[in-house]
Amino acid sequence: MRKILKLISVFAVVIFASAFTNTITNNQGYDVGDVIEDFKLKNIDGSMVSLSDYKDAKGFIITFTCNTCPYAIAYEDRIIALDKKYAPKGYPVIAINPNNPNAKPGDSYEEMQQRAKEKGFTFPYLVDEGQKIYPKFGATKTPHNYVVEKTPKGMVVKYIGAIDDSSRNPDAVSKTYLEDAVDALLVGKEVELKKTKAIGCSIKV
Structure with a gap:
C-alpha cells in the first residue's frame, strides 16, 4: 500500500x-515555425485592419513599436525604409502599438495619429486595444519584430527579434537581420539566423 x-x-x-x-x-x-492567428485592429485612419485584407501579400514584417520609446523612435526611419523596399515585393510592414495609454499617455490613439502624420508612415499603425495581441506573439520590447510567411497552412513565423545590430545609430549598422530574413524568403531559401535579441523599452501595461 x-x-x-x-x-x-x-x-x-x-x-x-x-x-x-x-x-x-x-x-x-509564438516561436519560429508557429502559425499565427489573424487579428483585426484599429488603424490610425479609423479602419479595421487584418492580415487577410492583403490578398497578394507573400508575408509580413510585423513590428511592435510605439511613439515614446527612444529605441522605437530611432528605428522609425528604418521601418519606413523597410516598408518602401519590401511592400512592393509582397512583404509590407504592419506596425502595432502595444502600450497601455493609461500607463504611457504619449502612446494614446491621438498621439499615434499625430506621430504617423509627422513621420509620413507608409504602413498601417494599429492600436492593440486591451493589449490582447502582443502577448500572443510574446513581444516584450518596443520595437520587437516578426517576419511571417504566407504558406498553405497559414502565416508561419520565420524570424523574431531585432531589425539590425545597431539599436540607436543607423550609421553603425553592420548586420541587417530582418532584411536578410526577408531576402532569403523572397528567393525561396531558409532563413539562416532565425532569432536575435530584441533591444528596446519594455511594453507598458
Whole structure:
C-alpha cells in the first residue's frame, strides 16, 4: 500500500510539473515555425485592419513599436525604409502599438495619429486595444519584430527579434537581420539566423 501511495505522489508531481511547464511555454508566445492567428485592429485612419485584407501579400514584417520609446523612435526611419523596399515585393510592414495609454499617455490613439502624420508612415499603425495581441506573439520590447510567411497552412513565423545590430545609430549598422530574413524568403531559401535579441523599452501595461 505504501508503494502505491508513493507512486501516486510521484505521478501527481509529474502531472503538476508538466502542467506548469506547458503554462510557461504557452505564455512565451509564438516561436519560429508557429502559425499565427489573424487579428483585426484599429488603424490610425479609423479602419479595421487584418492580415487577410492583403490578398497578394507573400508575408509580413510585423513590428511592435510605439511613439515614446527612444529605441522605437530611432528605428522609425528604418521601418519606413523597410516598408518602401519590401511592400512592393509582397512583404509590407504592419506596425502595432502595444502600450497601455493609461500607463504611457504619449502612446494614446491621438498621439499615434499625430506621430504617423509627422513621420509620413507608409504602413498601417494599429492600436492593440486591451493589449490582447502582443502577448500572443510574446513581444516584450518596443520595437520587437516578426517576419511571417504566407504558406498553405497559414502565416508561419520565420524570424523574431531585432531589425539590425545597431539599436540607436543607423550609421553603425553592420548586420541587417530582418532584411536578410526577408531576402532569403523572397528567393525561396531558409532563413539562416532565425532569432536575435530584441533591444528596446519594455511594453507598458
